[in-house]
Amino acid sequence: MVPACVEYGLGVLPYFPLASGFLTGKYRPGEPPPQDTRIALWGSRGQQILSGRNFGILEKLEPFAQTRGHTMLELAMGWLATQPHVASVIAGATKPEQVEANVNAAAWRLSAEELAEVDGITLKRDS
Numbered sequence: 497m498v499p500a501c502v503e504y505g506l507g508v509l510p511y512f513p514l515a516s517g518f519l520t521g522k523y524r525p526g527e528p529p530p531q532d533t534r535i536a537l538w539g540s541r542g543q544q545i546l547s548g549r550n551f552g553i554l555e556k557l558e559p560f561a562q563t564r565g566h567t568m569l570e571l572a573m574g575w576l577a578t579q580p581h582v583a584s585v586i587a588g589a590t591k592p593e594q595v596e597a598n599v600n601a602a603a604w605r606l607s608a609e610e611l612a613e614v615d616g617i618t619l620k621r622d623s
Contacts, residue, residue, distance in 0.1 A: 506581075507582065507584075509586065513587055517533055517534055520568065529546065553617060560613065573585060573587065574602060
């Protein structure tokens, strides 16, 4: 979809920028999802998000962000905000401090080198 949007000058409006909360750190491998979270409420559909592959990616993204002085929220929002085809990002919040964190998170514009490193982490296919 993205190549077509770029080709025709269309913007993408991504939602669930934190992968339904997966990128927040509240989910851990081998542990059941916390009750009343989106992933827990989705049942088997939510369990698909909690895959070994996704946890493997998360285990690489967390130190990537931390070594640069950023959080996973900042990485997710900053990565999206850096993409030229992304028109805006829908970010949910249930508390005022989450709104502020979301706004501040989009300030990180990843460099070309950082984008390439994230692509290397997230696009690597299992053999």
